[in-house]
Amino acid sequence: MSTVRLAAITKHYGATVAVQEFDLDIADGELVTLLGPSGCGKTTTLRMVAGLIEPTSGRIHFDAEDVTFLPPRKRNIGFVFQTPALFPHLTVADNIGFGLSVKGQKKAAIAARVEEMLAMVGLEGYGARLPAQMSGGQQQRVALARVLATDPRVLLFDEPLSALDRNLRDTLKYSILDLQRRTGKTAIYVTHDQSEAFAISDRIVVMNAGRAEQIGTQTDIYLNPRTPFVAEFIGANNGLPGTVTAVEGSGDAARTIVSASGMTVQARPRAGVRVGDAVHVYLRPENIDVLEGGDGAGYENVVEGRVERVIFEGPTAQLRVDVGGRELRVDIAGGQRLTLLEGRGTVRLGFNEVTLIPATVDIVAGSVA
């Protein structure tokens, strides 16, 4: 129950920069996810918040307290690791009570708290078991109970579900969210799994190469990616290099005209994008529709292409459409419409949602220059 502030946190390993000038403010009770590919510095950042790694420079505050150089045991944190990391020689109850017993609490008080925690994670009656006698999902729930028992200021999760199978991941991520909401703890959650991040976060920090590329809500980073990395890493996207040829209209009707790969594309204007600028044009596969005859009314952009491949995925199907020598991915519902497309050489595609990102975007601190 604490705010967390990271100010210009940097970590060097020799000449390698793991985390670069990382700033983040987390409100009390907020759940923020650090999302990024492996090696992007998200775990290093989390471990610096925990005190397991000392930053090369920068400051970490919990509320007004500077904890930058405090050892983990003095930070009052709850760290959930990738593996449950339950002490194998201690029973479930002793594992949950460990944090209290090392602080010298009385046995009766510890036992009561352990019972309370077991009930909280839905494992009443499992106290006498050894960790090895429980399933992976149960073990990770015990690990949750163990960190919650000490009533930590901040909860830190380091890909806690990555070692579990898919179904378990889906249920356990909501258990984690539920526990975090019920206890009102401030939490930082590290993952490389977008669906996990989207399901539980208040805000998401998209990290790449030791930097925060964008900080925002799910809709922010999905609908308004600030950098090419975010646009390509989050969900699927078609990226085309282009040049702004004109800006037309004004107000809501204002449109930026971009010439990209032989196509002329209309997009809503983006701040800082002027005529003559090089831009990245992003079209989400699910925002492109296959036109069934008609003149494409209601679409600002209509292009023609040749279907190269159809990849049936069950609920959806991916089309690979060659448009002017460049392949576009188009996602459509996987049902009956798919059969209509079979054997058809060319299709007309219509789309309205277009994202422009300046080619000269400055990704430091996730801001656009």
Next chain:
Amino acid sequence: MSASTVSAPSRAAPAPSRAASRRFSSRRVLDLLSHAYIWLCLLVFVMPFTALLVYSFTGPGGTYAVENFQYVLGSFGENLWWSFRIAGLTLVIDLAIALPAAYAIVRYPLPGKRLLYSAITLPLYVPGAVIGISLVLTYNFTYHLTTSVWGLVLAMAVGTFPLMLTPIVVALKDLPLVFEEASECLGATRWQTFRKIVLPLIGPGVSAGLMLAFIIVFNEYLVTLFVHPTGITTAPLRVFNLIRTAGLAPTTAALAVTMQLISFAAVLLFFRVFGTRYLRGTYLI
């Protein structure tokens, strides 16, 4: 369902059974051979000890004499007691040095770690007589320890320290760092983490070291021969002395058998306590 399909299996049946019986007999021969091999090994390796055991019960004129063993508690008792005391003291010293040393070697980035480890484990590769001479020289010129029991204990500690260190190093290396990190994040001090988490989890390594060191110290006579203080005669030294002066007597054999039994008991105890029960429920099994 025609007749031919019904009769087909019955015609085919005798062929596999002949093949099976051939296989069966060849397997039987192999079985017998492997059993014979095991018994031969047992005979070769255990025979000398059996001979000693039989001899230790031999009375005057080839009779049966349990009395030989009364010396074990009588005049040899003192020798066994010295062996126990020296082994005990050595183990305490070994453990006190090996635990922090292993922790430093495994968990901290020491420069020249491999060289240091090789140097520390040197006594493992050096013959006992060489260690003995080195110690006599060292003690004479510097420490003047030859007249006290500590001279002998330290000699034993030097010789067996690597035996204690190595299993602990291996156990620590196998222990994932995450347990220590989890403990620290839960508020435990380094000492609490070591005592409550690390030590129990490397317990099998520690006990393996204790067992190895005990057996070596308890039975060591060569180094003892060089550095034992006057008035202190350990059990193995007594056996050596008796055989040199009085030849092979059944009473000496009785002492030797007793020493063997004690060592054997140490090994059995180790496997009994740490072989299965301790490891169950840990990540090791």
